[in-house]
Amino acid sequence: MAGRGVTVLNVAEKPSVAKSVANILSRNQGLRVRDGRSRYNRIFEFNYTIRGQPCHMLFTSVIGHLMELEFEDRYRKWHSCDPADLYHAPVRKSVPEDKKDIKRTLEEEARRCQWLVLWLDCDREGENIAFEVVDVCTAANPHLTIKRARFSALIDREIHQAVQNLVEPNKWFADAVDARQEIDLRIGASFTRFQTMLMKDAFIIDTITDDRNIILSYGPCQFPTLGFVVERYWEIQAHEPEEFWSINCSHRSDEGVANFSWGRGHLFDYTCAVIIYEMCTEEPTATVTNVRQQEKLKYPPHPLSTIELEKRASRYFRMSSEHTMKVAEELYQSGFISYPRTETDNFSSRTDLHAIVQEQQGHPQWGVYAQRLLDPEAGLWRNPRGGGHDDKAHPPIHPTKFSAGESGWSQDHRKLYELVVRHFLACVSKPAVGAETTVEIDIAGELFSACGRVILEKNYLDVYQYESWGGSIIPTYTIGQQFIPTTLTLDSGVTRPPPPLSEADLLSCMDKEGIGTDATMHDHIKKLLDRFYATKDASMRFTPTNLGEALVMGYDDMGYKLWKPYLRAVMERDMKSARLNKVKLLEAMGIFFERSNRSGGEEQNAIGEVVRRCGLCRESDMVLKKSRDGNFMVGCLGFPQCRNAVWLPGSVSEAVVTTNTCSNCTPGPVYRIQFKFRQLEIPPNYDVNHLGCIGGCDEILTQLTEICGTGPRMPARPRGPTTSTGNAHHTNPRQAVCMNCQETGHSSNDCPSQTLRSRNARQHGNVMNQQSGEASVSCNSCGTPCVLRTANTANNRGRKFYSCPSQECNFFVWEDDLNSGTGGGSFTRSNSIPTSNRGRNGRNGGRGARGRGRNASSSSNVTFVSATGDPISGRRCFVCGDPSHFANVCPNRGG
């Protein structure tokens, strides 16, 4: 550009932004496009005036990060160093091969320019990418004037304002990302190498069936994600079902049925529940005490963010988050929906929402609804309510182009596009309106209530078919009205454990704890499956595998919170400490996996303390190792490529690498080792304690090696069961018998009777109350053998009872009732009050009335059978134990 004008290089984070901003700034006047060296990143050219300065604008883009952080070459190989060295190993940022063409475009264009304007996304990562672009461009042209454009949406006014008010890029934000990258790399690589090598050598991990290399990866996002899954799993295992009881009442009239629920909800104390129930059955007349009518609104969802899109696609279509993002990306690339990676759930006031609705008016399914929305007379429109999130870079996900379905679309493309459109139309709609009626009644002093709902206006629910709002009509009641319930039942239930985490639950957990970003959460979830850490069932719920559970348990037992993005120093300390504590990890894995024999022979434990750099290959460290036989050696980590090894005397009983270095041996440093010898195996003139060097200078070590040799310290033991089991058991006593059934001949992995519950219960001490599993009682309604359990309620703690494990059956009986020949109680939903009993509820009813009460109970479809098969009949007062009356009229009852 000759004369007064300046040439400006503008760089956006992605090609679509470069195109949009160029279109806005050029107003489509004189806009030219040419190819760059990268096929995806074209260059737009136009003229523009910035604060009176005529500019020739070149507008191009990168594709996300331009650079990658890597270890220097000599640390790249897994056996090149101790994993702990990766906390010090030099790292460098460079442009990877597949981004070189973008770099060349930037260099070539930068040489022609005077200014560089950075249009990267306005978040931390964007700021970091901005400095990557600056590095490349200023290397080609050191005289560039560098400016940053700040914008939060691709809207005309916003973009023009941004370019007229250019600011400085923020180095602090960029530095924060650099720190994050470095921490992630060092922690991820070091722990992944550490635990992979440790476990591969020690265990047969048969979870992996194909030929792929086993990688037990560790990452500051994937591991906490696994942690959520394991934590829930443990919660389920720990759950102890507890019986509860509730009283329910229904009333049928000409207008329909009302189901009243008990004001107390439910009680865990059976005796209390029965006493109250008996009071109600004695005086069953219900009196209406309150009738309340209220208008209720059901609001449409907030504008769509990435996480909500993933959660809803999972719930509505059972699509995995990973697949959802793949389909969403394709819809975005072909222009049908807006950018799919956004945290924002709030539309900018400058967005033309009506225009988006207008586009959808012709659709065969929801076009009529869109027309109604735009009709002021219909009164359906309502400006959307935001959820309070704004990433300052992208709007909520919304349709950007009309489609009634494209020929190349799969069913999932159609479903997802439909979800985005319907969600958007719902957002700008009025909430649904309902009229709720709540009726409260009193029976013998107990409060019950029933609720009915009539939907007056469906509004957004008309288009958002994924949600429903149940309506139920109940009969009309007036205050003071009295009636006899049609049914009045004492029902039992059992507390249930929570279900395994669903994909939507998992996303919520991650979102809440800040694990990952909208663009990466689905990756972390997928990684759990790829690494065989967890499995997903047909209902999209996640359960950890043995491998996943063992890893989390191992770190849990070590007591480290390794998922926290702590400072590097703390992480490094934890890494070293974890290495020393690796026995915990090995133990946890030992519960689930068979030990391998690989570490028994020449191949030693893979990880040890570093003694020196290998003088032979000069690439890897030499570490102190101990074989299963108890012999020590110092070997090169580069094995088997490098076979450099120093074998130590067979009389060594202990060896620990110290921080003391040898001043003679080279190349240094060579760390000296504190040895302890077995007194009986060395000549009397040698000391049992010796601080030695393996670098060649240590005469004592040489002499003892010659005297004692490096082989087995004892004469070879006869091969056979004694030797092998002795070795195995000392290392891992769990190995001999299966952890699940205590049988020999197989491991817990392939235990035929393996249940998840028993495995976990043993580990965490959550042994169930089942005392024996022996069924001495069964009910004749379902025939299922009953389980003897121990009550945990306040009044009956420790008291034993039999209950039917079937969810369908309410059978229950106290053990002491069985022994004394009296029955417990069990009531079912069919236990309605006989008509003949109504009105005869006075306390003067005598035994006759009680008798009918008993009949009502025994008329239920459950009877009790003792261990001998004899039916048990009769109930007794729960206050005094007298079978002649019920507790509500017990003379011994207080009050």
Add this chain to the structure above:
DNA sequence: GCAAGGTC
């Protein structure tokens, strides 16, 4: 062979 973050 390792992480997580961009984006195609």
